Amino acid sequence: MSLPVPLISLRGVTKVYGSGQNQLLALKGIDLDIQQGEFVAIMGPSGSGKSTVMNILGCLDTPSQGQYLFKGAHVESLTRDQRARLRRQYLGFVFQGFNLLARTSAQENVELPLLYRGDDISVRREAAAMALKSVGLAGWERHTPSELSGGQQQRVAIARAIVTAPAVVLADEPTGNLDTRRSHEIMGLLLALNRDHGITVLMVTHEPDMAAYAHRLVHFVDGGIAQDRVNPHPITSEQGVIPTATEN
Template identity: 75%
Template structure:
């Protein structure tokens, strides 16, 4: 950390849905800094504002008031096309439900973001193969989601999210549909992407076991950040490798 501008800075972020008597204030003044290379778990009860905060960070939603700066650039001053470009170039998304195209191979699913970018076929194929290899799926390129386990489908979804080499990976309950063994494998993968490739990871989770992999845990309650704590001993590869042997 060079003491310069943080990768992400939120100041006084509010979000109101609806108007008049039906208005609901999901965020009530959120301040948050995220440095490049951090791994942040965002926690909080249902309705606490964590998903709204995540949508704001992902440029999927715009705040009602407050400032959001990404690499020092005020995001709210960007037009719709510029925000879409920021999403495509700098952000990768992973969801609980995988969101893969059903009758399409793993390779083609992973290539999708590059197709939107207009990348030529040869470089798309190479980048998708690299991304699949980095999530442990070399050799599975031509399998469709129906031929893959839930854990493998989520690996394809992660490969799709990182194929563009984003600065930030936003993961919304990435282990929500997986059993404990597959959840642990996915968390180790996210840990490696953060630790080895330097990708900043922002993850919404309600599971303390999953949050234990993060370097930092931010808790939302009633639309504000209730606590923001460093995790001095994130669960990483060395702690959990012995648990996965022979299972």
């Protein structure tokens, strides 16, 4: 029985920064397949290549050599505008620093990807309200980031990432600025999105207790994949902390 065609495939992907004596080989011929619906933790020390590969997967950067296939399309051959359209249609992003507009309400922050896509205002409002509700923030739509806790801000960021109904959420150290309880709340939320909505989650983290939620662990060292294994005992949502909107 043949395996399903991967959602994402990297074949012989290298990334070189600089030239001459200043040349840095950040990725050294990466081969990686990711299936639709996987929850993958990408781990490794600083400078290992994990952030570089995440930028390539997110169409924020391009390989120096090699192939990147998304749903069978050769992403490395796309123009800048074509990559931007792919991001808008299929990818959602969650960052360590939340990246919310400070003077803008939660509702308006979540609407931004739909605004860039050109959706009508009524469509934007309804979709943003539903996304905020799905992350436990119904009733908080008018609050600005300064009126929200760190955990709530990250939930707004997750709502913004999923408002376009992406195939993939790329989370770069999503719990890096949160305390332990809020970190587990966010991980429980990402796990629920993966389990209940089939969203593929790719997460960069250096924290083993956060990576424990993933079903698969990919370790980078010195620009290559040192280990790629199934997590035999991933944390389930029932074991984690259920997100609430009433945190202080």
